[in-house]
Amino acid sequence: MAFPRKYTTDFIADAVHKVEQARAGGRRGPISAVARDLDIDRRLLQDWVSEARADATPPAVVTATPLPDPDPVLLPVGLLHCRLCQEPMTAAFTPAGLLFTCPPPCRRHPLDAAAVTRTIGQAVLRYAPHVVPALTHPRHVDVAAAHAHRVIARVTAGLAPTDLLITWHPVPAAGCRGTALANRLRLARDLAATDPHRAHAAARGILTGVDPTTTTADTNRAEAALLLAELRIRLGNPEAAIRWATFAHHSLTHLHGPAAPPSLAAAFTRATAHRQAGHHQRAYRLYRQLAEQLSATVGPDAHQTLATQATIALVLRELGHCGPARAMLADAITAHRRAHPGHPATGRMASQLQRLRQDCTDGKHEHSHQDAPA
Known part of the structure; x- marks a missing residue:
């Protein structure tokens, strides 16, 4: 329809x-x-672009002014330690500027955060420039420092910003690169259940320097992209999850085929990212494609298929088609109750249908038919 x-x-x-x-x-x-x-x-897109250009006002001629200084790029959390107390040093904004300090009872003098960051960034650029993406950025030394955790295990700070003892990660053999990526991905997955922020940082580290529009499909990076997209959705940033979910979906489909479980999981995450970002028409099409693939793979009465059909109904409601949404959701409930008696998802679907009905009642919507009772 x-x-x-x-x-x-x-x-x-x-x-x-x-x-x-x-x-x-x-x-x-x-x-x-x-x-x-x-x-x-x-x-349609051409019309949108033309309208946007017509509505845009000609830019005024202004004198170029320096751009405001961006937020400081700091070292990865937990990388810098104090030589005196052996505890991690943290960044703090003070009247004297941004400083690295130690927790009590350590009485050492704070260190200038910019100078420490610059020293470490210079070391990364000198000994491991390959870990830094090719960026034309005026603060490239700070950018290099932000990637220091990829090659540096620990930095021990003495009494001056240049008095630093850097402990580098062991360099893996060429044949161990895939194993190292797999180990980092496993760590990110383990962290995801209890510490999504650290898991997000770990997954993002695996993908540092990866361009999702040009990178060749690779299992570890594709799965890291899927995990990163899932975490960004969980952390409330679905817009930023879209490109990684798309990369994961295309890569895993290319590597394993459209019916493989990782490909189906990526398709679901991609659709969810678009839906939560407010791209309901795009989400509707992606969920429809997923439902068709699930129906052919696990069967039309499988739980995954019917749950996806129920989600499609909710997206239809978000698009303003509440009558068809109610009918589709009622059909999904009937099929799910018949195929999976006692499954808790049936009750959740019924609650969603009741909310749709209440929305229609409150909005005094008129429909040409009534949905079946749940």
């Missing part, structure tokens, strides 16, 4: 922004390329 499209202003603005980014990056046919990425009609 086809439903009319409904795009939010945020989705339209994001699509126009992607076109401008693609054009600035020298991508050929930016409107066609972005239309394919977002699965929308090229002519």
Whole structure:
């Protein structure tokens, strides 16, 4: 059943922004390329771009002024330790500036955080420049310091910002690179259940320097991208999860096929990221594709298939189609109760249907049919 499209202003603005980014990056046919990425009609996207340009006011001619100093790039947490008390040093903003300090009872003098960061960044650039992404950034030394944990196990600070003892990670043999990535991915997964922030940092570290638009498919990086996307959704940043979920979905599908469990998990995460970011039309299409794949893989009455059908119904409601949403959700409940008697998900679906009904009642919506009772 086809439903009319409904795009939010945020989705339209994001699509126009992607076109401008693609054009600035020298991508050929930016409107066609972005239309394919977002699965929308090229002519519609062309209209949006034209309207945005027509609405834009000509920029005023102003004298160039220096950009404000960005937030300081600090060392990874837990990397810097005090030589006197052996405890980790932490950054603190003081009237004298940003300093690295020790917790009581250590009475050492604080260290200038910028000078320490610069010293470590210079060491990384000198001995391990390959870990730093190719960035044209005025603070490239600080950027290098932010990646220090990839090659440095510990930094012990003396009494001056340049009095640093750097302990480097052992250099793995060429054949051990895949094993090292797998071990880091395993650590990130172990952390995900109890400390999502540390898990996020670990997964992001695996993907440092990886461009999801050009990197060749690799199992460890694809699974790290999937974990990173899942964590960003959990931590409330679904917009930032989209590109990694897309990379993971394409890579895992290429590596294992569309019916493999990792590919299906990536498809679900990708759809969820779009939905929580407010891209409901895109999410609707992705969930539909996932439901079709699940139906062919595990069967139309499998729990995963019916749960996805229930989610599609909720996305339909978010698109404004509450009548079809109620009907689809009621059908999913009936099929789920028949195929999986006593499953707790049936009760959750029924509660969702009741909320949809209440929304329709409160909004005094009129529908041409009634959904079956749950």
